[in-house]
Amino acid sequence: MHSNSLQQKVAVVAGGAKNLGGLVSRALAAEGARIVVHYNSAGSRPDADATVAAVKALGSDAFAIAGDLTKPENCTALFDEAVRRFGGVDIAINNVGKVIKKPIVQVTEAEYDEMFAINTKAAFFFIKEAGRTLNDGGKIITLGSSLLAAFTGYYSVYAGAKGPIEHFTRAAAKEFGSRRISVNTVAPGPMDTPFFYGAETPESVAYLKGATMNGELTKIEDIAPLIRFLATEGWWISGQTIFINGGFATR
Numbered sequence: 001m002h003s004n005s006l007q008q009k010v011a012v013v014a015g016g017a018k019n020l021g022g023l024v025s026r027a028l029a030a031e032g033a034r035i036v037v038h039y040n041s042a043g044s045r046p047d048a049d050a051t052v053a054a055v056k057a058l059g060s061d062a063f064a065i066a067g068d069l070t071k072p073e074n075c076t077a078l079f080d081e082a083v084r085r086f087g088g089v090d091i092a093i094n095n096v097g098k099v100i101k102k103p104i105v106q107v108t109e110a111e112y113d114e115m116f117a118i119n120t121k122a123a124f125f126f127i128k129e130a131g132r133t134l135n136d137g138g139k140i141i142t143l144g145s146s147l148l149a150a151f152t153g154y155y156s157v158y159a160g161a162k163g164p165i166e167h168f169t170r171a172a173a174k175e176f177g178s179r180r181i182s183v184n185t186v187a188p189g190p191m192d193t194p195f196f197y198g199a200e201t202p203e204s205v206a207y208l209k210g211a212t213m214n215g216e217l218t219k220i221e222d223i224a225p226l227i228r229f230l231a232t233e234g235w236w237i238s239g240q241t242i243f244i245n246g247g248f249a250t251r
């Protein structure tokens, strides 16, 4: 019987330095997982260092590693370094994303390419490297978006670029399932982080808040427990997109 405990397990958290990814890194470490804290921008280095320190303060171990994951060789290097430092990988969480919100007629080719590089291409090659590397009984979780269940304008390229994750997830769940590796997409609603506010106006924030059951945005503290669950006792859930948004959207 395999164990779904996080004790001594190794988790790669892409975009694991801050906001939702930072909380997920800490939540998994609190149950004994060693954490590979990936970050991308130089500006996230202090967050990555703080997250590594927080993990160590919890009695576990961690290291930070930088990389632009739109380059597949950096996805390979991320998992290779995790194996080299910690001996293997059990849990792979891809929290990477970038949003733009604008009318279709204003989207440039460069914006389109960047959205699909960050939200789609990085997600695919992260899953590929996870599939190559993960120990039997592993878990792969990708962050999608509740916009996949919403009927709205202006997020065409962002939501469009998150959409393929569902199909990568289903295919990977089938292909890796014989190794008891579960693969899922977690799709939060509009979430109270700087990521969200950069694309919104005060009016649109009020509108989106009004779409939930209590007039509040999704919080990172609402999402991290689901990710922890999928990485442990929830292992039998596989191939799914799980919308978690306080009643914002359903499908």
Ligand SMILES: NC(=O)c1ccc[n+]([C@@H]2O[C@H](COP(=O)([O-])OP(=O)(O)OC[C@H]3O[C@@H](n4cnc5c(N)ncnc54)[C@H](OP(=O)(O)O)[C@@H]3O)[C@@H](O)[C@H]2O)c1
Binding pocket: 014, 015, 016, 017, 018, 019, 020, 021, 039, 040, 041, 042, 043, 044, 067, 068, 069, 070, 094, 095, 096, 097, 098, 099, 118, 122, 143, 144, 145, 146, 187, 188, 189, 190, 191, 192, 193, 194, 195, 196
């Ligand atoms: N906030 C929301 O409203 C909301 C709602 C639904 C879903 N989501 C999704 O939830 C996830 C976490 O979002 P968050 O709100 O916690 O914001 P966040 O901290 O800004 O997360 C996005 C992460 O993506 C990383 N990233 C961006 N470009 C990258 C690249 N080329 N290579 C590697 N990493 C890259 C960022 O790293 P650097 O900052 O170091 O570049 C950052 O860690 C994202 O996937 C997002 O799409 C967010």
